[in-house]
Amino acid sequence: MLLDASASGLFPIAPTPFTPDGRIDEGSLDTLIARYLAAGATGVTVLGIMGEAPKLEPEESLAVTARFVAGFGRLPVIVGVSAPGFAAMRWLARAAMEKGAAGVMIAPPTHLRTDDQITGYYRQAIEAIGADIPFVIQDYPLTLTVQMTPKVIRQIVQENPSCVMLKHEDWPGLEKISALRAFQQDGSMRPISILTGNGGLFLDFEMERGADGAMTGYAFPEMLGEVVRLQKAGERDRAHDLFDAHLPLLRYEQQQGVGLAVRKYVMMKRGFIASDAQRKPGSALTAAARAEVDYLLARLARHDPRAAL
Amino acid sequence: MLLDASASGLFPIAPTPFTPDGRIDEGSLDTLIARYLAAGATGVTVLGIMGEAPKLEPEESLAVTARFVAGFGRLPVIVGVSAPGFAAMRWLARAAMEKGAAGVMIAPPTHLRTDDQITGYYRQAIEAIGADIPFVIQDYPLTLTVQMTPKVIRQIVQENPSCVMLKHEDWPGLEKISALRAFQQDGSMRPISILTGNGGLFLDFEMERGADGAMTGYAFPEMLGEVVRLQKAGERDRAHDLFDAHLPLLRYEQQQGVGLAVRKYVMMKRGFIASDAQRKPGSALTAAARAEVDYLLARLARHDPRAAL
């Protein structure tokens, strides 16, 4: 089943679990999948920045993809295929789709600057992977340094019928969601799905601006899914109450460079994965940082019993 | 009185209040000063990025400085003097000190890359302004793109006796505070004051890592000062309780580019300034954003009555 513009809900960005000696931990993959499904995931994204994708051998990337596809059944699995060259991007995109992926996600390379360079890049990328593969634009200037205006995103959508989703993680980005939804309203852009990332730091309001859901890696995906559902149900205050209870930890996780270490540490404590090991080069938490996370978890547990670990 | 390494507490980063037609609003300057003092400020920083410094004529910069010096009495006023050339930096630094400023703050220009370029820049800047003016290093890679390791900061401190403070706003930056304090402990760096910025997003833990206080522009400076005091008094849980109550709004304010508009809007609602006008080029809040801020204020008011506006 292919990804389309109706996608919504909770698409966790999955980490890749490793054993302490650096092998892919297949048992943890299965646990992780089970926990994501229990948390209400409506899909999943693998091999993103958070998934340590560049540290995997090509066959490993496919194996991870296949395992998620098997585990998620009829729910869509999106595969990150960003690469410095189109040969590698095409190879992984087509191989992943053969394994059953629902679509791919493409981030722009960091050297792109002008509007024409960005739209041109997506045209060429889609020519390379083929127009039959649904794709997601990743808009993440904080890490990628590439800035896409709403008009540029609209042009990519209009020029490439296989574009079905925006992973929105501009920062600040609330007005961008409103601008894109206005483009849909005035008929100048066809509808796309907008799932938001950036660690979830603005998920509460992103939903109110018109996002369809969350695509990020916070270590309590249940919360992300519940905020999405509450907002869709019009339960604004309850959504914010839940979100605010998690915000101190979520903010701590969203730190660039350190975030993955925090997430894996919390996920390990929660039993999602067996080890918080990263492949080299990886970041590690100091004892002081681990104590800070433990403190945040203890405080969170007063509001959300899932944090009592 | 000159700034020295014992500075601590709350140094708000002051916005520059304008009238809707773009003149400096001197009445609001006085109100702002009174409110900062009432909030427990132990000093203040003017003409920073948040102060719209590049939009002021030189004489205006001095006039703002003089007014803060008069209002703050014996409390230190730090003046941002970052400039593309040393002629302008020297002129403003010396003129500000003559007006009674306690010290100056210098941010590195965005093109600096290597460790030697950064340390060399500070040597030359201090040679230009004179070694008799106490200065603050501004370490803000998120906006300035310049990355200083703890070793580089140590070298600047050791090479320049007039360096007395670090405005710490690296992100993530908790380990940097620990590393710098360890340098003091092992005797390789003389003690400096560390006040933290970055919108206050990690103030709760920065205090625990060894910061001396806060230097940022959040629209409830009282909260910043109270968290500093509570942490110094060992009241960790109460510090976090207060901080967490403000975090949803604080996070909203910390957005790059939009933050100043949010802050001026809240400060206007609080009566700190008469208008939230910015000089051109300025950012403005959409109606949707204003409504979001109002909602955050209403929610905050349940915990902190100062937010009931």
Place this chain on the structure above:
Amino acid sequence: MLLDASASGLFPIAPTPFTPDGRIDEGSLDTLIARYLAAGATGVTVLGIMGEAPKLEPEESLAVTARFVAGFGRLPVIVGVSAPGFAAMRWLARAAMEKGAAGVMIAPPTHLRTDDQITGYYRQAIEAIGADIPFVIQDYPLTLTVQMTPKVIRQIVQENPSCVMLKHEDWPGLEKISALRAFQQDGSMRPISILTGNGGLFLDFEMERGADGAMTGYAFPEMLGEVVRLQKAGERDRAHDLFDAHLPLLRYEQQQGVGLAVRKYVMMKRGFIASDAQRKPGSALTAAARAEVDYLLARLARHDPRAAL
């Protein structure tokens, strides 16, 4: 007399001559002006990057401008007014025009990325300085990191009637000149003057692509002017012969960061200025570099007797 789109020929980018102890050398200013006029300058640009503009006090900037205006008589003097804020830009632009400048040059700040940011910046800058001052766009991505497509330049030209010239120093940039001239041909952009910079490294072909002249600081401005004239006269081979003879030295001068030191050294040897001193922070030539320049001059002298020093 105001600058207009008919400007052509040789506009040297003037260095600012200093005495060894850092004062502006007014005698050298007069010599420099006389030598530029003797070299066939049809105008001049002062206070550019090469003019060490950020190292000058505001009154010094105006004094330099006034002296060039006096010396150049009816020939146009363009003044670089790029600044981090519009207050300083407006002040210098209006003050320079009152002193008799013919127009101003504005470079985009280095943080601009998207097409809309760039065109928006020029709209706001012109609103700040006033639409009555003719202005030049400086397009220099190698140093400024801002990339403007031909379409962006066209939009700036069409939105701002006071835009009369492009200082073209994109690299590579030959196709950009062709694209802009094609816009004029198809009627989508009104005519502008295009003078080329980037050290002159491609002046030979830039003239063939449609440039109107040179605006750069090579230490043999006579050569630049002669290449422009020869190309306009259809003497292609002679133009290239002259250019190629100078290319080894010109290439040496075009090095980023070191170029100004080379130029001032050669200009001092040629008697254009009394000292090659730069204000701090400045770059200096090593003995090895000076010997290399001397060697290049000796080689050049075989083809161009002006290099026999």
Place this chain on the structure above:
Amino acid sequence: MLLDASASGLFPIAPTPFTPDGRIDEGSLDTLIARYLAAGATGVTVLGIMGEAPKLEPEESLAVTARFVAGFGRLPVIVGVSAPGFAAMRWLARAAMEKGAAGVMIAPPTHLRTDDQITGYYRQAIEAIGADIPFVIQDYPLTLTVQMTPKVIRQIVQENPSCVMLKHEDWPGLEKISALRAFQQDGSMRPISILTGNGGLFLDFEMERGADGAMTGYAFPEMLGEVVRLQKAGERDRAHDLFDAHLPLLRYEQQQGVGLAVRKYVMMKRGFIASDAQRKPGSALTAAARAEVDYLLARLARHDPRAAL
């Protein structure tokens, strides 16, 4: 035979020849090898930036490597292995060495800023590929945006015994060569080979500063090799005469982004490769640009008959 610090002479950076429909042109590979050897190559570097490496499938990369190894016999083949992740880097490095490569070249990823980040990166990369593989540092800030001081290069050399060569293409960079050779003289750095790139734009003086040879892709590799030999033989004037004759074309080729198209076009005209096709995304020469190159060749032919095509 493994690469060591005694390497010198001419190491062309090889393009990858493609057929117009995008397949690797194996016949042209053999022709290219024969022409390089006839030009006096003492080694070769494949799969660099110029070799369109990111556009190749992994097996293609190995096939190209194997063909060069076979063709170059006992002369060293260096393989570019830069990659966004260490898994891919390790795989290619080890596979290439098994195919008979003499060493690998590693460029730093563009996000590195501080000295510690750069030296840390090389430590981790060497840990990943293994300390038994001789490696070359690529120092190319113009394209990579990473700035390495001489001290940083020294630290990489001293920390990693398998570092045997620097591909020097800093710009400006003459003083860097002098600084590194001074480090060798004062005993603080063990000797390494320095081959220079950056299109050859400063090869004439780089040899005088202590470079061991050239590693770049100019379409007349014979000239590069001859300048190296003449300088080593103390024939300074003859070296510069030859270099200067080629400089107008060499400068034209050195343009970022367009350079490869120019090189392939000239190499096609010279019979080194059958087609100047690039794999997508590629740059193409306009008719105007081709005519300019033809004109430059005709002018060069007056001094160097090899350019009479």
